[in-house]
Amino acid sequence: xxxxxxxxxxxxxxxxxxxxxxxxxxxxxxxxxxxxxxxxxxxxxxxxxxxxxxxxxxxxxxxxxxxxxxxxxxxxxxxxxxxxxxxxxxxxxxxxxxxxxxxxxxxxxxxxxxxxxxxxxxxxxxxxxxxxxxxxxxxxxxxxxxxxxxxxxxxxxxxxxxxxxxxxxxxxxxxxxxxxx
Amino acid sequence: xxxxxxxxxxxxxxxxxxxxxxxxxxxxxxxxxxxxxxxxxxxxxxxxxxxxxxxxxxxxxxxxxxxxxxxxxxxxxxxxxxxxxxxxxxxxxxxxxxxxxxxxxxxxxxxxxxxxxxxxxxxxxxxxxxxxxxxxxxxxxxxxxxxxxxxxxxxxxxxxxxxxxxxxxxxxxxxxxxxxxxxxxxxxxxxxxxxxxxxxxxxxxxxxxxxxxxxxxxxxxxxxxxxxxxxxxxxxxxxxxxxxxxxxxxxxxxxxxxxxxxxxxxxxxxxxxxxxxxxxxxxxxxxxxxxxxxxxxxxxxxxxxxxxxxxxxxxxxxxxxxxxxxxxxxxxxxxxxxxxxxxxxxxxxxxxxxxxxxxxxxxxxxxxxxxxxxxxxxxxxxxxxxxxx
Numbered sequence: 225x226x227x228x229x230x231x232x233x234x235x236x237x238x239x240x241x242x243x244x245x246x247x248x249x250x251x252x253x254x255x256x257x258x259x260x261x262x263x264x265x266x267x268x269x270x271x272x273x274x275x276x277x278x279x280x281x282x283x284x285x286x287x288x289x290x291x292x293x294x295x296x297x298x299x300x301x302x303x304x305x306x307x308x309x310x311x312x313x314x315x316x317x318x319x320x321x322x323x324x325x326x327x328x329x330x331x332x333x334x335x336x337x338x339x340x341x342x343x344x345x346x347x348x349x350x351x352x353x354x355x356x357x358x359x360x361x362x363x364x365x366x367x368x369x370x371x372x373x374x375x376x377x378x379x380x381x382x383x384x385x386x387x388x389x390x391x392x393x394x395x396x397x398x399x400x401x402x403x404x405x
Numbered sequence: 406x407x408x409x410x411x412x413x414x415x416x417x418x419x420x421x422x423x424x425x426x427x428x429x430x431x432x433x434x435x436x437x438x439x440x441x442x443x444x445x446x447x448x449x450x451x452x453x454x455x456x457x458x459x460x461x462x463x464x465x466x467x468x469x470x471x472x473x474x475x476x477x478x479x480x481x482x483x484x485x486x487x488x489x490x491x492x493x494x495x496x497x498x499x500x501x502x503x504x505x506x507x508x509x510x511x512x513x514x515x516x517x518x519x520x521x522x523x524x525x526x527x528x529x530x531x532x533x534x535x536x537x538x539x540x541x542x543x544x545x546x547x548x549x550x551x552x553x554x555x556x557x558x559x560x561x562x563x564x565x566x567x568x569x570x571x572x573x574x575x576x577x578x579x580x581x582x583x584x585x586x587x588x589x590x591x592x593x594x595x596x597x598x599x600x601x602x603x604x605x606x607x608x609x610x611x612x613x614x615x616x617x618x619x620x621x622x623x624x625x626x627x628x629x630x631x632x633x634x635x636x637x638x639x640x641x642x643x644x645x646x647x648x649x650x651x652x653x654x655x656x657x658x659x660x661x662x663x664x665x666x667x668x669x670x671x672x673x674x675x676x677x678x679x680x681x682x683x684x685x686x687x688x689x690x691x692x693x694x695x696x697x698x699x700x701x702x703x704x705x706x707x708x709x710x711x712x713x714x715x716x717x718x719x720x721x722x723x724x725x726x727x728x729x730x731x732x733x734x735x736x737x738x739x740x741x742x743x744x745x746x747x748x749x750x751x752x753x754x755x756x757x758x759x760x761x762x763x764x765x766x767x768x769x770x771x772x773x774x775x776x777x778x779x780x781x782x783x784x785x786x787x788x789x790x791x792x793x794x
Contacts, residue, residue: 259433260411263465278599281617285464285498292431292467352510356479359472360435369468376502403498404595 237313237322244313244322246273252308252325255299262299265310266291273312283403287312290321290377290396293369298323298394300366301331309393317400324393332385332392338367339383339394342374351375377402408444410437413463417448423457423492424448430463430470438473445477449487456481459492460500461519461622471503482513490515494619496593520593520619533596538740539571542637544733545724546785547578550665553720554583554634557789558661562586563631568620568652569593569638573601573613580613585632589625591618621647625655634663637785643696645708653712656792662714663789665722668702674781677769681781684766687759688745694753702786714790725782726774734781735774742767 237244246269255261270288277283291310299308306326313320327335341350351371357364373379379396386392407416413428424445432438449456458474460466466474481489491508493500495518508516559565561584567576570590580588590613592598601615618624620635621644633656639645656662669689674681692699709717726734746763755763773779 262433262467263412263429263431278602279595279617280602281496281598282498282595286502288465289467289499289502292465296433296467348510351506355475355507355510359476365469365472368472372468372471372503376506402502405501 237311237320244311244320245276246312248310250308250310252299252302252306253304255295255308256304262292262296265295269310269312273314276314277400277403279403286377286398286403287319290319290373290379290398293373294321294323294394294396297366297369298325298327298392301335302327303390314400319398319400319402321396321398322393324391326390327392329387329390332387332390335383335392335394336385338370339381341367342371342381347371347375406444408440415441415444421457422452422455423459425462426458426460427462429465430473431465431467432469432473438469438476441470441473442476442480445474446480449477449481449484452487455488455490457490457492459519460497460504461492461494461619462624463500464497464624466499466503475507478507478511478514482511485513488515489513490517492517492519494518494622495520496617496619520621533600535594535740535744536572536597536600538737538744539597540574541733541737541740543574543578545729545737545783546722547575549722549724549728550575550787551578551582553722553787554579554663556720557663557718557787558791559583559585559632559663564629565589565632566591566625566630566634566652566655568623568633568635568648569641570597570601570615571638572597573604573615575636576601576613576615577604577608577610580610581608584612586612588613589630590615591620591623593617593619621651623651623655627654628657628660629655631657631660632663633660636663636665637667639664639705639708640666640698640701645698645701649708649712653792658792658794661789661791662709662712663787664705664708665785665787666701666705667699667785669699671702671721671784671786672782674770674773674779676776676779677773680766680769681773684763684770687763687766688741688749691745691749691753691755695749702784705786705788709788709790712790713793715793717788717790719786719788722785722787723782724784726780731774731777734783735771737783738767738770738774742771 266288269291270284273287274280274284302325309324311322354371359365373396374381377398379398382395384393407414413430416425491504493504505516508514563585565585565588567588567590570576570592573590576588576590590601595617598615598617605613633652635652652662669685672685689699706717706719746760750760773781
C-alpha cells in the first residue's frame with residue numbers, strides 16, 4: 225500500500241481469505257471518559273491474539289505495546305461521537321494492525337504530514353531529534369508514539385485518509401520475526 | 406522512598422544504586438511524568454558513579470512513560486556526572502526494542518539484558534536439544550515424586566506454581582493426575598515453553614498455563630500460590646537466593662515451598678564403582694567451575710530453615726536400575742555424557758585428555774547400567790517447608 229491514500233475504499237483487514245483474526249468496534253467517547261480503557265483494550269487484543277503465536281508472552285507484549293500507541297493516537301484526535309474500529313490479523317509472516325475513526329480535517333492533515341515525515345526521513349535522525357526536542361510541547365510529544373513504533377518496532381505505517389468523510393484508517397505492519405528479536 | 410501510580414511502583418535500592426520500575430507505566434497525566442522525572446533527577450543528584458534503572462518488572466510502558474524516562478536521561482547526559490545503565494529482561498519484548506534503541510541513539514547510556522548474564526550457565530540447557538534429557542529425568546522420577554509431592558502437601562484444588570518448569574512435563578502430570586485448580590509453569594527457555602504449550606494442547610490439559618519468564622523477577626502477585634515448586638533448578642544458578650526470594654514472595658502464608666536438588670556424591674554403582682565415582686567427582690567440579698552446585702541436595706534443609714520455613718520435610722527420590730527402565734536410565738546418562746564432556750567441556754576449554762577421560766567415565770557408568778547384573782542409583786533430594794502465617 226502507498227504510505228498515504230486519499231481515494232478508494234476504506235481498507236480494513238478483511239480479505240477474500242476471510243475476516244481479520246480479531247476486530248472490536250468501540251465508541252471513542254468511552255476512551256475519553258476513562259483513559260484506562262486504552263490499557264484494557266490493548267491488553268485484551270494482545271492476550272486474545274497471543275495464542276496464535278509460539279512465543280505467546282513476547283507476542284502479547286509486542287501486540288499490546290503497538291495497539292496502545294495506535295489506539296491512543298487515533299482516539300485522542302477522533303470525533304468523540306464516532307466509533308473506533310480496531311482490527312488485527314496475521315498474514316504471511318506479517319502482523320497487521322488497523323485502526324479507523326472519524327477525525328476532524330485539521331487532524332487529518334496533521335496525521336498526513338506526520339506519516340510523510342516518517343516515510344521520507346532518516347528514522348534514526350528523526351527519532352533522535354524528537355528525543356532531543358522539548359517533549360512537553362504537544363506538537364512534539366504527539367509525534368512520539370507513531371515515530372517510536374516506526375523506529376523501535378520497525379513498523380511500516382500507512383494510512384487511508386478521506387478528507388471528504390473525515391475518515392482515517394491507519395495501518396501498522398510489522399514483521400512477525402520482531403516478536404523474537 | 407517510593408512513588409506509586411495507578412499501576413506502577415518506582416522504588417530505589419541503595420545497595421545497587423538501582424531504581425526499580427514495576428507494573429505498567431502508561432500514564433496520561435502530565436503531572437505523573439513530571440513526578441517521575443523529578444524523582445529520578447533528585448536521586449541522580451545525590452549519587453555518584455553508576456545509576457541503574459531496572460525495568461525487569463515493568464510489563465508495559467507507553468510513549469508518555471518513555472517521555473518521562475527520556476526527560477531524565479537528557480538531564481543525566483547533560484550533567485555528565487554519572488553512567489546510566491538501563492536494565493531489561495529478555496522476556497519483555499518492549500524492552501529489547503525501546504530501551505536498546507535509546508542506548509544505541511545516545512552515548513553514555515548502556516542497555517543490559519539482566520537475564521542474559523544471570524542465566525549464563527543455564528544458557529547451555531536452554532536449547533531444544535536438552536528437552537529429551539528432561540523428559541527422561543521425569544520418566545525416572547515421576548512415580549516416586551508424585552507420592553513425595555502428596556506427602557509434602559500438594560492437594561487437589563490448590564493453586565500451584567512450577568518455577569523453572571523446563572519443558573513442562575511435570576507441571577502437566579501434576580495438572581492431570583493431582584487435580585490442582587491451576588498449575589502455572591514458568592521457564593526462561595523459549596523452546597522449553599513452546600514445547601510445554603504443545604504438550605498441553607496434545608493432552609488437552611485445561612488447568613495449566615505456561616509463561617516465558619525470569620525466575621528472579623516474577624510478574625506474579627505476592628502470596629498467590631498454595632504450593633510453589635522449583636525442581637532441579639536452584640542448583641544451576643550461582644545466585645540461588647535471587648530466585649528463592651521470589652518463590653517465597655509468591656507463596657501464600659501457610660503454603661509450602663518445595664525444592665529438589667541433586668547430590669553427585671549420591672550417585673553410586675557396581676561394577677565399575679571407582680570409574681563412576683571419579684567421573685561424577687570431575688563432573689561436579691566442572692559444574693562448580695560453571696557456577697552450578699551439583700551437591701545442592703544436601704543443603705536444601707538448611708536453605709529452607711534459613712528462610713524461616715516451618716515444618717521442613719526432606720525425602721530422597723532414588724531412581725535405580727531395579728525400580729526404573731535400564732534403557733531410559735542409559736539414555737539419561739548418555740545425555741549427561743554429552744552435556745558434561747561436550748557442552749561444559751567446550752565452555753571451560755578442558756584439555757583433550759581430560760575430555761576423553763570424562764567420556765570414558767560415563768561409558769563405564771553406561772556399561773554398569775547395561776549389565777543386567779549391574780546396579781546404579783541416581784538420588785534426588787526433595788525438601789519443603791511451610792511459609793509461616
